[in-house]
Amino acid sequence: MTPLIAYLLVSALLFSIGLAGALTRRSAILVLAGVELMLNAANLNFLAFWRYDPHPEELTGFLFVIFSIAVAAAEAAVGLALILAIYRHAGTSDVSEITEMKG
Amino acid sequence: MAFIVRTLWIIPALPALAAGISATLRQRQRLLSAGLAIGSMGISLALALCAFAQSLVDPNRQVVNFRWMQFGSDWISLGWALDPLTALMLVMIAFVGLLIFIYSTGYMAHDANFTRFFCFLSLFAAAMFGVVIANSLLLLFMCWELVGLTSYLLIGFWYHRPAAAAAAKKAFITTRIGDLGLLLGMVWLYSQTGTLLFYDHGAGCLEHGALTSLLGAASVAGIPIFTAIALLIFCGAVGKSGQLPLHVWLPDAMEGPTPVSALIHAATMVAAGVYLVARVYPLMGLSHDGIATALKVVAWTGAITAVFAACIAVAQNDIKRILAYSTISQLGYMMLGLGVGGVSVGIFHLITHAFFKALLFLGAGSVIHGCTEEQDIRYLGGLRRFMPVTFATYTIGTLALCGFPLLSGFWSKDAILHAAHNWSVSQAPFYLGAIGALLTAFYMTRQVCYVFFGERREPQTAESPRAPEEFCFVPDPHESPARMTTPLAILAILAVVLGFIDTPAWPWFTSFLERPEPALATASPVAASLNPALDFGRFAEAGLLPLMLMSSLIVLAGIGLGWWLYGRKPTTRATDPDPLERVAPPIFHALQKRLYVDELYESTIIRAAHWAAHVSAWLDRWVWNGAVSTVRLLVTGLGRIDASIDTHAVNGGFDEACHEVSQGGRLLSRFQNGKVQNYLRVIAAALVALAALLLWRSAA
Numbered sequence: 001m002t003p004l005i006a007y008l009l010v011s012a013l014l015f016s017i018g019l020a021g022a023l024t025r026r027s028a029i030l031v032l033a034g035v036e037l038m039l040n041a042a043n044l045n046f047l048a049f050w051r052y053d054p055h056p057e058e059l060t061g062f063l064f065v066i067f068s069i070a071v072a073a074a075e076a077a078v079g080l081a082l083i084l085a086i087y088r089h090a091g092t093s094d095v096s097e098i099t100e101m102k103g
Numbered sequence: 104m105a106f107i108v109r110t111l112w113i114i115p116a117l118p119a120l121a122a123g124i125s126a127t128l129r130q131r132q133r134l135l136s137a138g139l140a141i142g143s144m145g146i147s148l149a150l151a152l153c154a155f156a157q158s159l160v161d162p163n164r165q166v167v168n169f170r171w172m173q174f175g176s177d178w179i180s181l182g183w184a185l186d187p188l189t190a191l192m193l194v195m196i197a198f199v200g201l202l203i204f205i206y207s208t209g210y211m212a213h214d215a216n217f218t219r220f221f222c223f224l225s226l227f228a229a230a231m232f233g234v235v236i237a238n239s240l241l242l243l244f245m246c247w248e249l250v251g252l253t254s255y256l257l258i259g260f261w262y263h264r265p266a267a268a269a270a271a272k273k274a275f276i277t278t279r280i281g282d283l284g285l286l287l288g289m290v291w292l293y294s295q296t297g298t299l300l301f302y303d304h305g306a307g308c309l310e311h312g313a314l315t316s317l318l319g320a321a322s323v324a325g326i327p328i329f330t331a332i333a334l335l336i337f338c339g340a341v342g343k344s345g346q347l348p349l350h351v352w353l354p355d356a357m358e359g360p361t362p363v364s365a366l367i368h369a370a371t372m373v374a375a376g377v378y379l380v381a382r383v384y385p386l387m388g389l390s391h392d393g394i395a396t397a398l399k400v401v402a403w404t405g406a407i408t409a410v411f412a413a414c415i416a417v418a419q420n421d422i423k424r425i426l427a428y429s430t431i432s433q434l435g436y437m438m439l440g441l442g443v444g445g446v447s448v449g450i451f452h453l454i455t456h457a458f459f460k461a462l463l464f465l466g467a468g469s470v471i472h473g474c475t476e477e478q479d480i481r482y483l484g485g486l487r488r489f490m491p492v493t494f495a496t497y498t499i500g501t502l503a504l505c506g507f508p509l510l511s512g513f514w515s516k517d518a519i520l521h522a523a524h525n526w527s528v529s530q531a532p533f534y535l536g537a538i539g540a541l542l543t544a545f546y547m548t549r550q551v552c553y554v555f556f557g558e559r560r561e562p563q564t565a566e567s568p569r570a571p572e573e574f575c576f577v578p579d580p581h582e583s584p585a586r587m588t589t590p591l592a593i594l595a596i597l598a599v600v601l602g603f604i605d606t607p608a609w610p611w612f613t614s615f616l617e618r619p620e621p622a623l624a625t626a627s628p629v630a631a632s633l634n635p636a637l638d639f640g641r642f643a644e645a646g647l648l649p650l651m652l653m654s655s656l657i658v659l660a661g662i663g664l665g666w667w668l669y670g671r672k673p674t675t676r677a678t679d680p681d682p683l684e685r686v687a688p689p690i691f692h693a694l695q696k697r698l699y700v701d702e703l704y705e706s707t708i709i710r711a712a713h714w715a716a717h718v719s720a721w722l723d724r725w726v727w728n729g730a731v732s733t734v735r736l737l738v739t740g741l742g743r744i745d746a747s748i749d750t751h752a753v754n755g756g757f758d759e760a761c762h763e764v765s766q767g768g769r770l771l772s773r774f775q776n777g778k779v780q781n782y783l784r785v786i787a788a789a790l791v792a793l794a795a796l797l798l799w800r801s802a803a
Contacts, residue, residue: 019787023780031780099777 007048015041028083028093032076039072107153108165108185111236114150114193115246117143119229125222136218140225141204147232148197151190158190162615166238166302180300184238187616188450192235192378195454199370199461200228202590206465207362209587210472220260220360227253231371235378240289240299240308243379247285247343250372251278257367258359270355277352281342285379288335292386295320295328301382309385318389326396329389333397336383337404344376344434347408351701353431357423361468364423369430369464370457377437377453381446394528402442406523406532406539409435411698413542417549418683418694421478422467425550429504430460432539436519439532444522447613451605452515458601459503459512462594466497469583469591470554480553484673487555489580492588494555496595501551503598505544505662508655511602516540517654518605524650537657544661549669557673607647 018037025031043065050061087093121143125136168182204224211220230253233246252275259271293299296313298306305312317329340346345353356368367373380387380401387397409432416428433456441449471478473490487494503510506517520540523533559580582588605612668682684691693699774785 023784023787095779098779101777 004048004052007044007051011041011044011048013041014038014044026094026096028086028095028098029080031095032079032083035079036072036076039068043068105157105161105165107150107157109167110150111154111167111183111185114147114154114197114236115229115232117147117229118225118232122222122225122229125218125225128218128222130215130218133217136221137204137208140221140228141201141208143225144197144201144204144228147228148194148201151193151197154185155190155194158185158187159615162187164302166300166304168238168300168303177297179241180239180298180303181242182238182300182303183236183242184302185236188378188381188446189235191450191454191616193232195457196228196231196235196371199457199594200231200366202593203362203366203370203461203465206365206468206587206590207360209584210362210468211360214360216260220257223253223256223260224363224366227257227367227372231375234375238301238307240292240301240383243382244282244285244289247339247375247379248282250367250375251275251282251343254278254356254367254372257363258356260359260363264358266355267358270352270358274352274356277349278342281338281340281349284335284338284342285340288332288338291328291335292332295332309383314385314389317386318391327391329386330396333383333387333389333395334400336386337380337397337401340376340379340438341404342376343379344373344438345408345431346376346404346435346438347411348700350408350412350431351704354424354427354697357421357427361423361464361471364427365461365464365468368427369460373430373434374437374453374457377434377441377449380438380441381450384441384446387441398442399528400442401438402523402526402528402532405435405438405440405442406535407435408432409439409539410535410542411435413539413546415694415697416546417542418681418691419697420481420695422470422480422483422550422554423464423478425480425546426460426463426467429463429543429547432543433460433504436516436536436539439523439536440519443526443532444519445617447605447616448518448522450616451612452519455503455511455515455598455601458594459500459510459598462496462500462591462598463504465587465591465594466493466500469493469587470497470580472583472587473580480550481674481678482560483554484557485555485559486580489559490582492582492591496588496591497555498551499595499598501547503602505547506540506654506658507662508651508658509602511598511600513655513658514602514606517651520654521647521650524646537654540654541657541661544658545665548662548665552665552669552673556670558675560674560676 015038018034018039018041021034021037022031023034025034046061046065046068050056050059050064053061083093086098090098092098118140121139124139128136164184164186166182166184168180170178171181172179204221207220207224211217214220227250230246230249234243234250237243237246255271255275258274259268261267262271289299292308295317296308298308298313300307301309303310307313314329317332320328322328323331342349353368353373357364359368387401388395390396412428412431412435416425416432419425419428433452437449437452437456439449440452469490470483470486470493473493474483474486477483499510503512506513520533520536523536524530526532603609674682681691696702774781
C-alpha cells in the first residue's frame with residue numbers, strides 16, 4: 001500500500017502548483033483555477049488522513065470531502081459569475097488592474 | 104383726623120401731574136400747557152386755603168406717616184404734617200405762584216419754549232409744596248433737591264446764552280456745597296436718633312425724647328453733637344438761601360426769565376433755607392444753658408449777610424441784580440430774625456418779603472418787557488410816564504421793602520430789629536441790621552430814581568441779550584398787558600396790608616405760629632391765646648415806640664439820601680458817572696465789582712479746584728495710567744511667551760506626531776493597494792513562515 005507520505009507529497013505538490021497559479025496568473029479565471037487546485041490538494045489530504053486513520057469505517061473524511069466538493073462547485077459558480085460581472089463592468093478580467101472596489 | 108390733612112399730598116401731586124402732562128405736549132400747545140399749570144395751581148391754592156382754615160380751627164399739629172422702605176431691619180418712614188407753619192407757607196407759595204404763573208403767560212408770550220417753561224414751573228411748584236408739607240427730613244431733602252434741579256433748569260432756560268448756562272451750573276454747584284452739609288447732618292441725625300420723621304407721636308426727631316437723648320450725647324471735638332448737627336443742617340440753608348459765603352450764585356441766577364427770578368429766586372425757593380431753619384427750630388435751639396450756639400451762628404450769618412449784600416446792591420446797575428442782592432440781604436434779615444427772635448419773627452418777614460419782592464421782580468420784568476429787554480438802569484429812565492401801573496406798584500413794593508412806616512416790610516423788619524435789640528448776646532447784629540435798613544432804603548431809592556424819574560435816556564446800542572431774531576426795536580416803552588399788571592396790583596395791595604397781621608398791637612401771626620408746645624415751653628416768650636386782643640398799650644412796652652421811631656427815621660434818611668443824590672438832579676446821560684462814584688471812586692468800584700467775592704473764589708477755590716483737577720489728571724495720566732500700562736505690558740508679555748510656547752513647543756510637537764502618524768499611515772496604506780494577488784502573496788509568505796516555525800519547533 002502506498003505510504004501516507006506519498007499522498008502528502010502529491011497533495012503538497014498540488015497545493016504548491018495551485019498557489020503558484022493563483023499568485024502569478026493575471027487572468028481572474030486562471031487564478032480561480034489555482035484556487036480550485038489548492039482546494040483539491042486539501043481534499044486529497046483529508047482523504048489520505050481518513051484512509052490511514054485507525055477508524056476508516058467512520059466516513060468522516062470522506063463526507064467532509066463530499067461536502068467540500070459541493071461547496072467548491074458552488075464557489076466556482078459564484079466566482080465565475082463574479083468574474084463575468086467584473087468583466088462586464090470593468091472591461092477586463094486582469095486581477096492586477098482591478099484594484100478598486102469603488103465602481 | 105380732618106379730611107384735608109389726609110389729602111394734603113394732593114397739593115404737590117397736582118402740579119407734578121401738570122408738569123408730567125406738560126412734558127409730553129408739543130410746542131404749539133401753549134394754551135393747554137399754561138392752562139394745566141394755572142389750573143393745577145389754582146386747585147392747589149384752594150386746597151391750601153382749606154388746609155389753612157383747618158389749622159385756624161385746630162392749630163395742633165397733625166401728621167400722616169407711612170412706611171416707605173426697609174433698610175435691614177429698620178423701616179424708613181415718610182410723611183406729611185399740617186401745622187400753622189406749613190399752612191402759611193402753602194398759602195403763600197400757592198398764591199404767589201398762581202399770580203406769577205398768570206404773569207408768565209404774558210411775559211413768556213413770545214418764547215418758543217413756552218410749554219417747557221410751564222412744565223418746569225409746575226415741577227418747581229410741586230417740589231416746593233413737597234418741601235413745606237414734608238414731615239420727614241428725608242422727604243424734605245428729596246423735594247429740596249428737586250427744587251434745586253428745577254432752579255437749575257429754569258436759570259438755564261435760555262441755555263443758548265453762555266451766561267445763562269454758566270449761571271445755572273454755578274447755582275447748582277454752589278447750592279450743592281451747602282446740601283452736602285445738610286446730607287451729612289441728616290445722616291448724623293439719623294444715626295443719633297434713629298428716625299428722620301420730625302413728629303411721630305412722641306418718637307420723632309424734633310420731639311422731646313429725641314431732643315433729650317441728643318442733649319445727653321457726648322461731644323465731638325469740643326462741639327456738642329446737637330450743635331454740630333444743627334450747623335450742618337444750617338449749611339444747607341446757607342446754600343439755598345444765599346447766605347454768606349455761598350451767596351454768589353443768586354445774583355447770577357438772574358440770567359433766568361424774570362418770572363423765575365420772582366418765584367424761585369425771591370419769593371419761595373430761596374426762602375426754603377429760612378423755612379428749613381424754622382422747621383428744625385427745636386433742634387437749632389437745643390442748648391445746655393443759655394442761648395444755643397447754632398442760633399448764634401444763624402443770627403451772625405444773617406446779620407453780616409444783610410449788610411454785606413446791601414452794600415453791594417448800592418453800586419449795581421442791572422435792575423435784577425440789585426433786586427437779587429436785596430433778596431440776599433433780606434434773607435439775611437430773616438436768618439437774623441430766626442436767630443435772635445424765634446420762628447415767627449423770621450417767618451413773618453419771609454411771608455411779607457415773598458409778596459413785596461415778587462412784586463418788585465414782576466415790576467422789573469414789566470420794565471424789561473416794556474423796554475425791549477433793557478436791564479441796565481442807566482439806560483432806562485423817565486418810565487413813570489410810559490408805565491404808570493408798573494411805576495405805582497413798583498414804588499409801593501420799594502417802600503414796603505425799605506420798611507416805610509405802616510407798610511408790610513416795616514412791621515416785619517421792625518420785629519426783627521426789636522428782637523435783635525433785645526438779644527442778650529450782643530448788640531452788634533442790631534446795629535448791622537439798622538445799617539442794612541439804611542442801605543436798603545438808599546439803594547432802592549437810587550434804583551427807582553434811575554428807572555422811573557428823570558428823562559428817558561438813549562437806549563443801549565448793544566444787541567438784545569434774548570433771542571436776537573425776536574428783537575424788534577420799539578422807540579417808546581409801553582405798559583405791559585393786563586395779565587401782567589393785574590398780578591402786580593394784587594401783590595401791591597398785599598404788600599401794603601399784609602403787615603397788619605402781626606403788629607405789636609395785634610400779634611396774631613406770632614400767637615398763631617408760636618403756640619407753646621408742651622415739650623418746648625421755653626422756646627417762645629409769647630404765650631398769648633390764639634386770638635389776641637387788640638391792645639395799643641403794647642406799643643409802650645420796653646422801648647418799642649422809640650425803636651419804631653428810630654427805624655422810621657433811618658428809612659426816611661435812606662430815602663432822603665437817595666433822593667438827594669439821584670432824584671434831585673437826574674442823570675441825563677447813561678455814560679455819566681454815578682454820583683457816588685464821584686464822591687468815593689475806590690469804594691464804589693469795589694462795590695460794583697461785588698467786593699471781589701467772585702474774584703476771590705476764582706483765585707482760591709476755583710483755582711484750587713483747577714489745581715486739584717490738574718494734579719488728578721497728571722496722576723491719572725502718569726501714575727494710574729503707568730500702573731495700568733505696566734500691568735498691561737506684563738500681561739501681554741506673558742501672553743507672547745505663552746503664544747510662542749504654544750506655537751513652537753506644543754504645536755511643533757503635535758505637528759511632528761501628526762506627521763509621523765500620517766507617514767506611518769501612508770506606509771501601511773501601501774500594503775492595501777487593491778491588488779488581490781499581493782494579499783495572497785503575503786498570506787502565502789506568512790503560511791510558509793508559520794510552517795517553518797512549526798517545523799522548527801517540532802524539531803527542537
